[in-house]
Structures are given as structure tokens and as C-alpha cells.
Amino acid sequence: MIFVLPMPTSLLRWWRGSAAAGPVVTAATAAPAIDELYRERRLPLVRLAVLMVDDLPTAEDIVQDVFTRLYRRHGTGLDTVADPNAYLVSAVMNAARSALRRRRIARAYLPPRPDPAPAAEDEVLLGTGDREVIRALSRLTTRQRQVIVLRYWSGLSEREIAGTLRITAGTVKSTAHRALTLLRAQLGEK
Numbered sequence: 001m002i003f004v005l006p007m008p009t010s011l012l013r014w015w016r017g018s019a020a021a022g023p024v025v026t027a028a029t030a031a032p033a034i035d036e037l038y039r040e041r042r043l044p045l046v047r048l049a050v051l052m053v054d055d056l057p058t059a060e061d062i063v064q065d066v067f068t069r070l071y072r073r074h075g076t077g078l079d080t081v082a083d084p085n086a087y088l089v090s091a092v093m094n095a096a097r098s099a100l101r102r103r104r105i106a107r108a109y110l111p112p113r114p115d116p117a118p119a120a121e122d123e124v125l126l127g128t129g130d131r132e133v134i135r136a137l138s139r140l141t142t143r144q145r146q147v148i149v150l151r152y153w154s155g156l157s158e159r160e161i162a163g164t165l166r167i168t169a170g171t172v173k174s175t176a177h178r179a180l181t182l183l184r185a186q187l188g189e190k
Contacts, residue, residue, distance in 0.1 A: 046060055048092055052092075066095055
């Protein structure tokens with residue numbers, strides 16, 4: 001049984017020129033090597049990927065990654081791949097879809113807005129107790145903070161708060177009760 005392995009061209013030239021007896025392996029009898037396939041199919045695959053992702057650098061990366069994966073899985077010889085061209089087209093299409101999916105997810109992500117820095121004069125004008133209350137308020141949930149501020153700062157009734165926040169009056173009462181309990185615990189009041 002003779003195993004036919006693709007040979008690099010320099011080794012093939014040496015083999016043909018040597019006086020060693022035995023069968024001569026030619027490129028016509030060997031399975032397509034990955035480097036030949038790369039030279040033949042790289043540009044058409046890059047064009048295909050550009051049509052999918054509409055970005056030349058990304059398309060080139062996709063094709064390079066596909067050939068890298070093919071090499072890692074099958075080595076330089078592609079004897080185990082039934083149709084290398086179909087394999088490459090399918091792999092490029094799948095990689096392009098994955099790139100588009102990652103791009104869509106990245107575009108949909110909105111980073112959280114940074115908290116506004118307090119003005120320097122606000123810090124100076126606030127007393128120690130005021131700073132503690134503001135820190136304690138910042139630890140409440142958004143709804144709890146809204147209810148407390150609307151009730152005790154703006155002086156709205158429970159019904160007005162419920163209408164403003166579009167919640168029931170019972171929710172306003174329970175939220176205010178929980179928020180005040182947390183504030184008292186944080187500020188050390190009983």
C-alpha cells in the first residue's frame with residue numbers, strides 16, 4: 001500500500017532529480033494541497049465574504065480564519081475532505097453570518113451613562129448631614145428614590161405621586177415605607 005502525500009514543490013523537484021528508485025508523486029496524482037487551494041480560492045472567497053459583510057478587512061480575516069481552521073483540522077493534505085471548495089464556501093458563509101451577528105450585538109449595546117459629577121460649589125455648600133442623606137438616597141432603587149423625592153422634597157400627595165409615576169397608591173405607600181426603613185437603617189436612626 002502506497003500513501004500519496006502532497007509534497008512541497010522544492011521537495012518535489014529534488015525528488016524528481018534524485019536517482020532514488022520508486023514511484024514519483026506528481027501534483028496531478030496527489031490530492032489538492034491546502035497551499036494550492038489557498039492560491040486558487042482565496043480571492044473568490046474574499047469576494048464572497050465582502051458581499052456578505054460589506055467590509056474588506058473583515059472579509060479577509062474571515063477567509064484567513066477559515067483556511068487556518070481547515071489546516072488545523074486536516075493538515076496540508078485534503079484527502080479526507082470530500083469537496084474542499086464546497087467546504088470552504090460553507091465555512092466562509094457561516095463565518096460571515098457569525099461576524100454579522102457579533103456586529104449586530106455590538107451595535108445594540110449601549111454602555112451605561114456615567115453619573116454626572118457634582119459641581120464643586122454643591123459639595124462646599126452641603127453640610128455633613130446633607131451629604132450622608134444624599135449618599136443614602138443614591139443607594140435606594142430608582143422607584144424608591146422617586147417616591148421619596150416626590151413625597152418629601154416636592155410635597156406631592158400619594159395620589160399625585162401615583163399619577164405621576166403611573167403606579168397605584170398602594171404601591172406608593174409600600175415603596176415609601178420600604179425606602180424610609182432603608183434610609184433610617186443607613187443613617188442610624190431608629
